[in-house]
Amino acid sequence: MPEKHIKKTKTNERRKDARAIEALTVVRCSSKVLFESNFLSRDISEDGICLLAPYKMEIGEVVKLGIYFPEQKNPVIAWGTIMRRNESNSVDFPFMLGIQFTQIDKSDYEQICKHLRYFFLKT
Numbered sequence: 001m002p003e004k005h006i007k008k009t010k011t012n013e014r015r016k017d018a019r020a021i022e023a024l025t026v027v028r029c030s031s032k033v034l035f036e037s038n039f040l041s042r043d044i045s046e047d048g049i050c051l052l053a054p055y056k057m058e059i060g061e062v063v064k065l066g067i068y069f070p071e072q073k074n075p076v077i078a079w080g081t082i083m084r085r086n087e088s089n090s091v092d093f094p095f096m097l098g099i100q101f102t103q104i105d106k107s108d109y110e111q112i113c114k115h116l117r118y119f120f121l122k123t
Helices: 106-122
Strands: 025-028 037-044 048-053 062-068 076-087 095-104
Touching: 037 062, 048 076, 062 095, 076 106, 095 106
Parallel strands: none
Antiparallel strands: 025 037, 025 062, 037 048, 048 095, 062 076, 076 095
């Protein structure tokens, strides 16, 4: 069984799943936004994703995301709720958002799990 790569923090860890620390391209799918918003993932798990964002978003906001995995042509679509927001040190992505997945098609959820298994096997 692969070793879980969980980043230790000074705060109490509330997430139970192992997170893959990797940069993935993520887009916000929204009819309210006239242009496509690009994000960069910091880490991803079965339950959620941490995104580096170019602009401030509100805690509690529901977002629809397209997550691009390197081994797939089409994005995985997931709905999630912003659970936390911090400032980052990046000029291009000044905000870090913790998003908990709330709705994912079964086949897309299976793709996330498959990607995580592959990620942990290769590390």
